Amino acid sequence: MSTKIFPTAQDAQIAFYEALERCDLEAMMAVWSEDEDIVCVHPAGQRLAGQAQVREVWRQMFAGGTNMRVRITQQVVIAGVMVEAHSVHENITVAGEQRPRPPMVATNVYLRTAAGWRMIVHHASPAPGQPAAEPPSPAAPKILH
Numbered sequence: 001m002s003t004k005i006f007p008t009a010q011d012a013q014i015a016f017y018e019a020l021e022r023c024d025l026e027a028m029m030a031v032w033s034e035d036e037d038i039v040c041v042h043p044a045g046q047r048l049a050g051q052a053q054v055r056e057v058w059r060q061m062f063a064g065g066t067n068m069r070v071r072i073t074q075q076v077v078i079a080g081v082m083v084e085a086h087s088v089h090e091n092i093t094v095a096g097e098q099r100p101r102p103p104m105v106a107t108n109v110y111l112r113t114a115a116g117w118r119m120i121v122h123h124a125s126p127a128p129g130q131p132a133a134e135p136p137s138p139a140a141p142k143i144l145h
Contacts, residue, residue, distance in 0.1 A: 017072065033120045066094060
Protein backbone atom coordinates (compact mmCIF):
# COMPACT_ATOMS: atom_id res chain seq x y z
CA MET A 1 0.00 0.00 0.00
CA SER A 2 1.38 3.38 -1.02
CA THR A 3 1.65 6.05 1.65
CA LYS A 4 1.95 8.79 -0.99
CA ILE A 5 -1.07 11.11 -0.99
CA PHE A 6 -1.96 13.22 -4.01
CA PRO A 7 -4.21 16.10 -2.87
CA THR A 8 -5.38 16.83 -6.44
CA ALA A 9 -5.71 14.87 -9.66
CA GLN A 10 -3.15 17.25 -11.19
CA ASP A 11 -0.67 16.27 -8.45
CA ALA A 12 -1.20 12.61 -9.36
CA GLN A 13 -0.70 13.41 -13.05
CA ILE A 14 2.56 15.25 -12.38
CA ALA A 15 3.80 12.27 -10.33
CA PHE A 16 2.79 9.89 -13.16
CA TYR A 17 4.87 11.70 -15.77
CA GLU A 18 7.80 12.17 -13.36
CA ALA A 19 7.81 8.40 -12.67
CA LEU A 20 7.64 7.76 -16.42
CA GLU A 21 10.66 9.98 -17.09
CA ARG A 22 12.67 8.38 -14.25
CA CYS A 23 11.62 4.81 -15.16
CA ASP A 24 10.65 4.42 -11.49
CA LEU A 25 8.28 1.48 -11.12
CA GLU A 26 7.43 2.03 -7.45
CA ALA A 27 6.70 5.73 -8.00
CA MET A 28 4.59 4.81 -11.06
CA MET A 29 2.52 2.26 -9.16
CA ALA A 30 2.07 4.70 -6.26
CA VAL A 31 0.04 6.88 -8.64
CA TRP A 32 -2.32 4.03 -9.59
CA SER A 33 -5.37 3.04 -7.56
CA GLU A 34 -4.77 -0.09 -5.55
CA ASP A 35 -8.07 -1.52 -6.80
CA GLU A 36 -8.08 -4.27 -9.39
CA ASP A 37 -10.38 -2.07 -11.50
CA ILE A 38 -7.62 -0.21 -13.33
CA VAL A 39 -6.97 -0.12 -17.08
CA CYS A 40 -3.92 0.87 -19.12
CA VAL A 41 -3.56 0.95 -22.92
CA HIS A 42 -0.19 1.87 -24.40
CA PRO A 43 0.13 2.98 -28.05
CA ALA A 44 -0.35 -0.05 -30.31
CA GLY A 45 -0.68 -2.21 -27.22
CA GLN A 46 -3.34 -4.42 -25.78
CA ARG A 47 -5.65 -3.42 -22.96
CA LEU A 48 -4.16 -4.22 -19.58
CA ALA A 49 -6.52 -4.67 -16.65
CA GLY A 50 -5.71 -5.11 -12.98
CA GLN A 51 -2.65 -4.46 -10.85
CA ALA A 52 -0.59 -7.44 -12.01
CA GLN A 53 -0.87 -6.71 -15.75
CA VAL A 54 -0.35 -2.97 -15.39
CA ARG A 55 2.68 -3.40 -13.09
CA GLU A 56 4.31 -6.03 -15.32
CA VAL A 57 4.14 -3.96 -18.50
CA TRP A 58 5.52 -0.86 -16.76
CA ARG A 59 8.30 -3.07 -15.32
CA GLN A 60 9.16 -4.29 -18.83
CA MET A 61 9.10 -0.77 -20.26
CA PHE A 62 11.33 0.59 -17.49
CA ALA A 63 13.86 -2.26 -17.74
CA GLY A 64 15.44 -0.51 -20.74
CA GLY A 65 15.94 2.70 -18.74
CA THR A 66 14.97 4.97 -21.63
CA ASN A 67 16.14 8.55 -21.10
CA MET A 68 12.97 10.37 -22.12
CA ARG A 69 11.30 13.67 -21.38
CA VAL A 70 7.56 14.23 -21.62
CA ARG A 71 6.07 17.67 -22.15
CA ILE A 72 2.30 17.87 -21.71
CA THR A 73 0.36 20.26 -23.94
CA GLN A 74 -3.24 20.91 -24.91
CA GLN A 75 -4.60 19.65 -21.60
CA VAL A 76 -8.37 19.53 -21.22
CA VAL A 77 -9.75 18.65 -17.80
CA ILE A 78 -13.24 17.38 -17.12
CA ALA A 79 -13.70 17.57 -13.38
CA GLY A 80 -16.23 16.09 -11.03
CA VAL A 81 -16.30 15.74 -7.28
CA MET A 82 -14.91 12.19 -7.27
CA VAL A 83 -13.56 11.68 -10.81
CA GLU A 84 -11.44 13.74 -13.21
CA ALA A 85 -10.52 13.01 -16.82
CA HIS A 86 -7.48 14.70 -18.35
CA SER A 87 -7.04 14.66 -22.12
CA VAL A 88 -3.50 15.66 -23.07
CA HIS A 89 -0.92 15.62 -25.83
CA GLU A 90 2.25 13.87 -24.70
CA ASN A 91 5.28 15.34 -26.50
CA ILE A 92 8.04 12.80 -25.95
CA THR A 93 11.72 13.30 -26.66
CA VAL A 94 14.33 10.59 -26.17
CA ALA A 95 18.00 11.43 -25.68
CA GLY A 96 20.07 10.52 -28.71
CA GLU A 97 17.22 10.44 -31.21
CA GLN A 98 17.73 12.73 -34.17
CA ARG A 99 14.08 13.31 -35.09
CA PRO A 100 11.32 14.32 -32.71
CA ARG A 101 8.60 11.77 -32.11
CA PRO A 102 5.04 12.57 -33.14
CA PRO A 103 2.84 13.48 -30.18
CA MET A 104 0.66 10.97 -28.40
CA VAL A 105 -2.91 11.70 -27.37
CA ALA A 106 -3.60 10.41 -23.88
CA THR A 107 -6.57 10.21 -21.59
CA ASN A 108 -5.87 9.89 -17.88
CA VAL A 109 -8.73 9.25 -15.46
CA TYR A 110 -8.33 9.85 -11.74
CA LEU A 111 -10.52 8.78 -8.83
CA ARG A 112 -10.70 10.54 -5.49
CA THR A 113 -10.12 7.95 -2.78
CA ALA A 114 -9.64 8.01 0.98
CA ALA A 115 -5.89 8.06 0.23
CA GLY A 116 -6.10 11.00 -2.20
CA TRP A 117 -6.39 11.04 -5.99
CA ARG A 118 -5.32 7.91 -7.87
CA MET A 119 -5.13 7.00 -11.54
CA ILE A 120 -7.64 4.40 -12.72
CA VAL A 121 -7.20 4.69 -16.53
CA HIS A 122 -4.34 5.66 -18.83
CA HIS A 123 -4.95 5.30 -22.57
CA ALA A 124 -2.43 6.65 -25.08
CA SER A 125 -2.41 6.50 -28.86
CA PRO A 126 -0.61 8.28 -31.69
CA ALA A 127 -2.03 11.69 -32.53
CA PRO A 128 -3.56 11.89 -35.99
CA GLY A 129 -1.08 12.95 -38.67
CA GLN A 130 -1.27 16.01 -40.83
CA PRO A 131 -3.91 15.95 -43.56
CA ALA A 132 -2.81 14.46 -46.86
CA ALA A 133 -1.60 16.91 -49.52
CA GLU A 134 -4.10 15.60 -52.05
CA PRO A 135 -7.57 14.23 -51.41
CA PRO A 136 -7.93 10.46 -51.39
CA SER A 137 -9.45 8.77 -54.41
CA PRO A 138 -13.18 8.10 -54.23
CA ALA A 139 -14.06 4.88 -52.47
CA ALA A 140 -17.17 2.81 -52.19
CA PRO A 141 -19.77 4.37 -49.88
CA LYS A 142 -19.52 3.34 -46.25
CA ILE A 143 -22.49 1.90 -44.48
CA LEU A 144 -22.80 2.76 -40.82
CA HIS A 145 -24.76 0.53 -38.53
